[in-house]
Amino acid sequence: MKTFNVPVIYRSPLITAIKNKRKQQDRMKKDFTPTVLDFGPLKILLARHFGFCYGVENAIEIAFRTVDENPDKRIFLLSEMIHNPHVNNDLLSRGVRFLMDTSGKQLVPWEELQPDDIVIVPAFGTTLEIEKHLESLGIEPLKYNTTCPFVERVWNKAEQIGEKNYTVIVHGKPKHEETRATFSHSQSNTATLVVKDMKEAIVLGEFITGKRPAAAFAETFAGQFSNGFDVERDLQRVGVVNQTTMLATETQAIADYIKNVMVEKYGLTEETIGERFADTRDTLCYATNDNQTAVTGMLQEPADLAVVVGGYNSSNTSHLVELCEEKLPTYFVSDPAQLESASSIHHYDFHHKQELHSNTFLPAKDQVTILLTSGASCPDALVEGVIRRLLSFYQLEHLADEIVI
Numbered sequence: 001m002k003t004f005n006v007p008v009i010y011r012s013p014l015i016t017a018i019k020n021k022r023k024q025q026d027r028m029k030k031d032f033t034p035t036v037l038d039f040g041p042l043k044i045l046l047a048r049h050f051g052f053c054y055g056v057e058n059a060i061e062i063a064f065r066t067v068d069e070n071p072d073k074r075i076f077l078l079s080e081m082i083h084n085p086h087v088n089n090d091l092l093s094r095g096v097r098f099l100m101d102t103s104g105k106q107l108v109p110w111e112e113l114q115p116d117d118i119v120i121v122p123a124f125g126t127t128l129e130i131e132k133h134l135e136s137l138g139i140e141p142l143k144y145n146t147t148c149p150f151v152e153r154v155w156n157k158a159e160q161i162g163e164k165n166y167t168v169i170v171h172g173k174p175k176h177e178e179t180r181a182t183f184s185h186s187q188s189n190t191a192t193l194v195v196k197d198m199k200e201a202i203v204l205g206e207f208i209t210g211k212r213p214a215a216a217f218a219e220t221f222a223g224q225f226s227n228g229f230d231v232e233r234d235l236q237r238v239g240v241v242n243q244t245t246m247l248a249t250e251t252q253a254i255a256d257y258i259k260n261v262m263v264e265k266y267g268l269t270e271e272t273i274g275e276r277f278a279d280t281r282d283t284l285c286y287a288t289n290d291n292q293t294a295v296t297g298m299l300q301e302p303a304d305l306a307v308v309v310g311g312y313n314s315s316n317t318s319h320l321v322e323l324c325e326e327k328l329p330t331y332f333v334s335d336p337a338q339l340e341s342a343s344s345i346h347h348y349d350f351h352h353k354q355e356l357h358s359n360t361f362l363p364a365k366d367q368v369t370i371l372l373t374s375g376a377s378c379p380d381a382l383v384e385g386v387i388r389r390l391l392s393f394y395q396l397e398h399l400a401d402e403i404v405i
């Protein structure tokens with residue numbers, strides 16, 4: 001896979017060495033067991049896959065290069081570059097400004113833009129409406145485009161099934177930049193609807209079967225369906241794509257559920273299912289798949305707790321947290337400094353969107369085992385920081401430089 005020129009502050013020689021070693025040992029990516037770092041009283045099990053993905057490195061390379069090559073220009077990002085505060089703050093400190101926040105709220109009025117300003121499209125992509133608006137302001141919208149190719153792959157899939165008259169159901173978070181972009185591209189071809197979870201998929205199933213009255217659809221899915229969506233007409237042939245960072249198991253469950261609803265409603269067989277349900281297969285990206293499978297692999301091992309590092313608004317990171325939470329006490333942190341001491345940690349509850357403080361962090365045992373991973377937008381330097389921080393609680397910092405796997 002292509003390598004990118006990412007600022008060295010985000011790299012970690014320690015983590016790079018571990019990843020390279022694992023890659024050499026397992027070129028076909030079949031082994032999802034964690035890397036064991038045994039320091040005696042502290043054992044860290046590091047996920048097989050974590051950290052910056054292709055799309056994030058691509059976006060960082062383009063954004064920082066754009067800043068370096070254009071010292072005399074004003075540079076804007078449509079919204080956060082990626083969902084990591086460290087990377088976003090580094091760009092802000094270099095003079096880049098965000099036009100919108102993550103939910104699409106305008107931070108800099110459009111009227112402030114001049115035709116010779118640079119506007120960078122983030123890794124999530126953007127909507128066709130915003131592209132048109134930039135054009136109307138004299139700005140070439142895709143000149144500095146960091147949209148991830150794996151996001152574009154979903155748009156292509158939605159377009160392909162849209163052309164065959166299937167309605168596109170997007171499993172995603174309705175307000176997330178990527179889902180808004182996918183929705184926009186898809187609805188330019190075909191009727192499109194966003195469902196955020198299994199609960200909404202079940203409700204949708206009830207509209208498909210007629211259990212719920214069509215008249216209630218607009219209110220139930222307000223803000224999540226394309227203009228002119230007609231429940232009677234547009235739920236007869238459907239296909240499911242997803243925001244690339246959703247929980248793989250949930251997307252699969254939603255696709256299976258909708259497929260079964262169609263089978264029952266229309267009396268379909270394996271041979272005829274394609275008439276009503278498009279085969280989209282999985283539109284998750286490779287990084288989401290690898291990172292989630294690596295967490296599942298890591299969770300097979302006995303451990304006391306899990307630490308997941310990443311931006312609080314990072315979708316892919318929150319799903320890693322969700323997987324760990326099913327089995328272990330899990331701490332979602334965005335920075336090593338949040339691990340204050342062996343007994344004190346600040347962490348994030350993404351379900352209720354609040355920061356928490358815990359006074360019972362590391363258990364008092366002869367050997368504490370911790371599962372450690374990070375999201376696709378988290379620099380490896382932060383994961384190394386967490387390892388060093390954990391070691392410091394046992395006065396073992398020096399061992400970080402002696403790790404050999």
Ligand code: SF4
Binds near residue numbers: 054056148151244316
């Ligand atoms: S998580 Fe996947 S889709 Fe998102 S930027 Fe990374 S590689 Fe691209």
